Amino acid sequence: MxxxxxxxxxxxxxxxxxxxxxxxxxxxxxxxxxxxxxxxxxxxxxxxxxxxxxxxNSMASSLRNKRSNIIGMIVPRISMYFHAIFITALQNRLQEEGYSLMVCQSNDSESIEQKLAATLYSSRVDALVVSLALYTEDYKHFDGFTKQGIPLIFYDRVPTKTYAAHIIKGDDYRGGLLAGNHLIETGCSKIAYISGPLSCSIYKERTEGFQHALDKAKIKLERKWCFYQELTAENAWNSLRQIFVGKERPDGIFASNDTTALAAVEFAREQGIKIPDELKIVGYSNDPRASIISPPITTIDQHPVEMANRVAQKLLNLLKDKSLRAINDTREIVPVTLVRRMTT
Structure with a gap:
C-alpha cells in the first residue's frame, strides 16, 4: 500500500x-x-x-471538554525578584495537579494588561491570576472572567477599590509600620522615604503603615525627602542626590523596594556617609542582593513562596468546587517579617 x-x-x-x-x-x-x-x-x-x-490542538480539545487545564497569569515584570520566586512556586504546585501556567507580563503598562486579559480570556484559560500594573485603577478588563464565573485571583498588587474578586496579598501596612518603628527604635528622627506610586496598592499601604509609625513618635515626614515614583535604580540615584543636596540630611531612609535600598548603600559609600552610624537604611522584599552587599541591608520579607502556595490552594479549591466561586471582595493577608542586618 x-x-x-x-x-x-x-x-x-x-x-x-x-x-x-x-x-x-x-x-x-x-x-x-x-x-x-x-x-x-x-x-x-x-x-x-x-x-x-x-x-x-489543545484549543479544540478545551472547547470539547470545557476546560483547558491552563491557568493564565499576568505579572508586572518577570524579572522582579518577588514575582520570579512567586511564579516558580506557583507553577510547581499547579503542575502537581495537572495544570499548566501561562505567564504574561504587562511591563507595568495598563494598556498591555488590558490586551493580555482579553487574550487569556479568548484562550479559555480555566482561571486567571493577576498582579496589577503600577497605574491600573480601572478593572473592567477583568469583568468577563467574573461574569462567566471563571476564578480570578489578584495577588500582591491588588485593586485599591472594592472589586468582586479573590485577593491574596502581603501585609504591606504592617511592613511599612515595621520599617518605621525599627528606624525610630534605632535612633532615627530625620527619615527620608522613597516609595512607588500611590496608585498601586502595595505602596499606598506601606506608606500608611510608615506614616502611622512616624505620627505615633511625633516625627514629621519632610516633603522634600519624600519621593513617589517608579522604583528603578536610576530614579533612586536621582532622588538621593536631591535628598542629600543641602546641609540638613536625614539619618534614616525607608526604601519601598530593595533596588532602591541597594542604590542608597552605594550612594552613601560614594559620598563617604557611614552606615549605620550616620545613616540607617531599610529596604523591602528581601531580595538576595540585599544580603550579599556590604553592609547587608535590613529589609522586609514578603514570603513569596507562602503567598504562592496560598494562591495555588485557593485556585485548586475554586476549580474543584464551583460553589466557592461566589465572590464579594474576599481578602487573605500573608504576614511579613523584618529581617535585621547591618544597615541598621
Whole structure:
C-alpha cells in the first residue's frame, strides 16, 4: 500500500489514521493513552504522528471538554525578584495537579494588561491570576472572567477599590509600620522615604503603615525627602542626590523596594556617609542582593513562596468546587517579617 503523505500544512488525526489504515477514533484513543488500545498500537500511532509532524490542538480539545487545564497569569515584570520566586512556586504546585501556567507580563503598562486579559480570556484559560500594573485603577478588563464565573485571583498588587474578586496579598501596612518603628527604635528622627506610586496598592499601604509609625513618635515626614515614583535604580540615584543636596540630611531612609535600598548603600559609600552610624537604611522584599552587599541591608520579607502556595490552594479549591466561586471582595493577608542586618 502506498503511504499517504499529506501536503497540507496542518496534520490531523484523520491523516494519521489514513496513513496507518486504522480509524480516527483509534488514533485519538492511542494519542490519549487509552488503555483500550494496545501498547503496540499506541507506539505505532505516536511514531507516525511524530513522523508526520502532528500537533495536538489543545484549543479544540478545551472547547470539547470545557476546560483547558491552563491557568493564565499576568505579572508586572518577570524579572522582579518577588514575582520570579512567586511564579516558580506557583507553577510547581499547579503542575502537581495537572495544570499548566501561562505567564504574561504587562511591563507595568495598563494598556498591555488590558490586551493580555482579553487574550487569556479568548484562550479559555480555566482561571486567571493577576498582579496589577503600577497605574491600573480601572478593572473592567477583568469583568468577563467574573461574569462567566471563571476564578480570578489578584495577588500582591491588588485593586485599591472594592472589586468582586479573590485577593491574596502581603501585609504591606504592617511592613511599612515595621520599617518605621525599627528606624525610630534605632535612633532615627530625620527619615527620608522613597516609595512607588500611590496608585498601586502595595505602596499606598506601606506608606500608611510608615506614616502611622512616624505620627505615633511625633516625627514629621519632610516633603522634600519624600519621593513617589517608579522604583528603578536610576530614579533612586536621582532622588538621593536631591535628598542629600543641602546641609540638613536625614539619618534614616525607608526604601519601598530593595533596588532602591541597594542604590542608597552605594550612594552613601560614594559620598563617604557611614552606615549605620550616620545613616540607617531599610529596604523591602528581601531580595538576595540585599544580603550579599556590604553592609547587608535590613529589609522586609514578603514570603513569596507562602503567598504562592496560598494562591495555588485557593485556585485548586475554586476549580474543584464551583460553589466557592461566589465572590464579594474576599481578602487573605500573608504576614511579613523584618529581617535585621547591618544597615541598621
Amino acid at each position: 502506498r503511504e499517504h503523505k499529506p501536503d497540507k500544512s496542518e496534520i490531523s488525526i484523520v491523516d494519521i489514521a489514513e496513513a496507518l489504515n486504522v480509524s480516527a477514533a483509534t488514533v485519538s484513543r492511542a494519542l490519549n493513552d487509552n488503555p483500550r488500545i494496545s501498547e503496540a498500537t499506541r507506539k505505532r500511532v505516536k511514531d507516525k504522528a511524530e513522523e508526520l509532524g502532528y500537533r495536538h
